[in-house]
Amino acid sequence: MAARTYSAKVFATTVAFSSLFIAGFIGTVVSLSHFRPANAYNDYDFICGWTYGGGYSALSLPYRTDPDFPAYGYYTTMLASAISTWNGTATPVDFYSTSSGAHTIGVKDMGATVAGVVAPTCYGSGGSRSSTALYLNTYYVGNNSGSVFYGTGVASHEFGHYLGLGHSWYWAIMGTNDGSFNSPRTDDVCGVNVAYPNSSYSPSCGY
Numbered sequence: 001m002a003a004r005t006y007s008a009k010v011f012a013t014t015v016a017f018s019s020l021f022i023a024g025f026i027g028t029v030v031s032l033s034h035f036r037p038a039n040a041y042n043d044y045d046f047i048c049g050w051t052y053g054g055g056y057s058a059l060s061l062p063y064r065t066d067p068d069f070p071a072y073g074y075y076t077t078m079l080a081s082a083i084s085t086w087n088g089t090a091t092p093v094d095f096y097s098t099s100s101g102a103h104t105i106g107v108k109d110m111g112a113t114v115a116g117v118v119a120p121t122c123y124g125s126g127g128s129r130s131s132t133a134l135y136l137n138t139y140y141v142g143n144n145s146g147s148v149f150y151g152t153g154v155a156s157h158e159f160g161h162y163l164g165l166g167h168s169w170y171w172a173i174m175g176t177n178d179g180s181f182n183s184p185r186t187d188d189v190c191g192v193n194v195a196y197p198n199s200s201y202s203p204s205c206g207y
């Protein structure tokens with residue numbers, strides 16, 4: 001089956017300076033009318049068109065860094081911290097580094113538009129990802145030690161999209177953030193557990 005790139009499903013974290021950052025809705029129509037097992041889970045902008053309870057019981061995610069990945073410690077720190085916090089959640093998420101990983105992460109200068117992006121390539125509608133590219137924008141995720149906390153938050157947010165989460169309007173890494181946290185929160189964890197049902201974890205959220 002041929003893979004196709006969902007250009008319309010390239011997620012971007014917008015940047016707002018009234019708070020450290022607030023995730024933006026990108027072309028997403030959200031309904032308030034039906035039960036949502038987790039706000040960060042939604043089937044409107046869910047990567048690869050997965051539907052409720054997509055049936056992915058394991059989340060083994062091999063990744064490799066972009067060949068152009070800069071040798072600056074803070075980028076490694078940001079990405080490692082984001083991966084570590086996701087791996088540490090009560091979910092089946094298991095990112096691991098391998099040179100042959102199908103999922104690429106990196107950094108590049110994308111100007112003043114977005115803080116980070118995720119672009120999946122999917123097998124058909126409702127299929128699995130054949131690959132994913134995740135990039136942090138050096139324009140914002142930057143060149144001083146003070147940005148590491150922020151950059152880690154951007155990375156954590158983009159990894160949420162990487163996992164298939166959409167945007168939440170709760171206090172969550174996929175939602176509203178006053179800059180006081182930079183890692184997944186309850187709603188994010190619930191979103192993953194809804195999307196990837198696993199007997200070892202249960203989504204206890206619901207609105």
Ligand SMILES: [Zn+2]
Pocket residue numbers: 011012013014023024157161167
């Ligand atoms: Zn986003």
